[in-house]
Amino acid sequence: MVAYKSKMVERITLPSRDQRERALEAAGYNVFNLDAEAVFVDLLTDSGTGAMSDAQWAALIRGDEAYAGSRSFDRLESAVADVMGFDHVVPAHQGRGAENVLYGTVLSAGDVALNNTHFDTTRAHVANQDADPVDCPVPEAHDPDADAPFKGNLSLERARSVVDEVGAERVPLVIQTITNNSAAGQPVSVANTRRVREFADEIDATFVIDACRFAENAYFVTQREAEFASATVAEVAREQLGYADAVVMSGKKDGLANVGGFVATDDESLFEQCKQRAILYEGFPTYGGMAGRDVAALAVGLREAVEESYLEDRIASVRDLGSRLAEVGIPVYTPTSGHAVYLDAGAAFPHVPANEFPGQALVCELYREGGVRGVELGSFAFPETDRPELVRLAVPRRTYHREHFDHVVETAAAVLEDRRDVAGFEIVSNPSMPELRHFTARLEPC
Numbered sequence: 001m002v003a004y005k006s007k008m009v010e011r012i013t014l015p016s017r018d019q020r021e022r023a024l025e026a027a028g029y030n031v032f033n034l035d036a037e038a039v040f041v042d043l044l045t046d047s048g049t050g051a052m053s054d055a056q057w058a059a060l061i062r063g064d065e066a067y068a069g070s071r072s073f074d075r076l077e078s079a080v081a082d083v084m085g086f087d088h089v090v091p092a093h094q095g096r097g098a099e100n101v102l103y104g105t106v107l108s109a110g111d112v113a114l115n116n117t118h119f120d121t122t123r124a125h126v127a128n129q130d131a132d133p134v135d136c137p138v139p140e141a142h143d144p145d146a147d148a149p150f151k152g153n154l155s156l157e158r159a160r161s162v163v164d165e166v167g168a169e170r171v172p173l174v175i176q177t178i179t180n181n182s183a184a185g186q187p188v189s190v191a192n193t194r195r196v197r198e199f200a201d202e203i204d205a206t207f208v209i210d211a212c213r214f215a216e217n218a219y220f221v222t223q224r225e226a227e228f229a230s231a232t233v234a235e236v237a238r239e240q241l242g243y244a245d246a247v248v249m250s251g252k253k254d255g256l257a258n259v260g261g262f263v264a265t266d267d268e269s270l271f272e273q274c275k276q277r278a279i280l281y282e283g284f285p286t287y288g289g290m291a292g293r294d295v296a297a298l299a300v301g302l303r304e305a306v307e308e309s310y311l312e313d314r315i316a317s318v319r320d321l322g323s324r325l326a327e328v329g330i331p332v333y334t335p336t337s338g339h340a341v342y343l344d345a346g347a348a349f350p351h352v353p354a355n356e357f358p359g360q361a362l363v364c365e366l367y368r369e370g371g372v373r374g375v376e377l378g379s380f381a382f383p384e385t386d387r388p389e390l391v392r393l394a395v396p397r398r399t400y401h402r403e404h405f406d407h408v409v410e411t412a413a414a415v416l417e418d419r420r421d422v423a424g425f426e427i428v429s430n431p432s433m434p435e436l437r438h439f440t441a442r443l444e445p446c
């Protein structure tokens with residue numbers, strides 16, 4: 001059931017086909033280079049692109065801009081304590097700022113970090129410490145058709161085999177990303193989180209949860225994990241996060257804010273170390289690179305993110321988009337995640353080989369056909385990793401309505417009809433950091 005009505009609107013327009021064609025060419029066939037005004041339905045990301053509530057806007061006006069000791073920070077601390085269960089918060093300008101603070105504190109050169117799947121900024125921050133990011137997804141994570149409730153889980157078998165290979169002393173960090181964004185946004189069970197906690201204890205590693213989408217994950221747990229069938233989302237969230245030594249958070253996702261992030265922990269020594277590094281990179285520890293007003297909006301958003309009616313509405317609308325796309329014949333990764341529909345471009349365009357980026361071909365076709373912007377998360381974004389050729393259509397929170405999704409479904413159906421003519425791409429300008437190339441590289445049709 002819908003949980004919102006609109007209070008403010010923003011005009012959008014669909015540029016002509018000719019304008020879209022020219023925009024795509026000028027962007028080097030990389031949709032990150034498009035002007036947002038040239039996009040009709042923007043499903044590039046669910047990060048910082050959602051609509052804030054009236055309560056958040058009210059908090060924004062009352063934000064305290066004090067450099068030190070801001071009242072808005074007190075509000076954030078108590079929201080983090082109530083919603084996530086941690087006493088100490090180190091604020092950061094966004095999730096990757098928090099990643100730099102935490103991973104720069106925990107990792108040294110030559111270390112190995114284990115994760116169900118590293119998100120691109122996580123992978124880059126681990127690599128930036130001269131450490132090695134190793135993914136440990138469960139085998140079904142990369143099977144777009146497998147029907148399993150928690151395809152985001154971390155494979156303990158794989159994690160143990162890495163530890164056997166490199167030695168426990170080289171693995172000071174185990175991360176669980178909930179939901180597992182780079183594995184089609186699939187959720188992680190609390191049972192898996194418990195086992196990862198035990199494993200981290202066995203090898204004496206710090207256990208971090210990347211909590212960007214912790215509320216969506218908790219919702220799936222209430223729906224799919226028998227033990228939590230009668231628990232509330234808020235209860236599950238606290239229980240699951242409670243197994244971690246620390247969380248790293250992007251407020252731009254389940255903080256329902258446009259910017260912000262933090263590290264939260266109960267570990268005094270980790271807190272002190274993170275605080276020092278945060279002063280260097282983010283700002284004084286009561287604002288951390290955010291304006292006081294943004295801290296205030298985040299504090300309210302965190303509480304709204306675990307409201308059942310909000311989550312029911314959100315998860316249902318994303319699931320609905322997924323099933324309607326599947327109905328018109330688009331190969332869709334199943335089950336649908338909480339924040340995005342992932343399309344299987346490899347199956348949609350079997351004639352385009354992986355080294356010609358079928359996912360990027362689908363992204364370009366969706367824009368060309370209907371001004372819809374998605375993002376490639378296959379061989380282009382993740383070079384040298386073995387994964388399906390996925391395209392993510394991420395749904396900004398509380399922003400788009402059924403009519404927008406009608407347009408997305410019609411666009412995708414039209415793309416599918418002309419699929420034979422679709423060609424692949426080659427990269428013509430390649431940025432220096434391979435983990436980040438998809439943000440700025442330019443391409444040309446083959």
Ligand code: F0G
Nearest residue numbers: 045047094095096119121181212250252
């Ligand atoms: N971790 C995960 C799992 C993420 O999905 C993101 C961001 C980050 C960390 C970094 O947070 O953007 O606030 O610096 N994901 C966005 C996305 C960008 O589109 O999935 P950030």
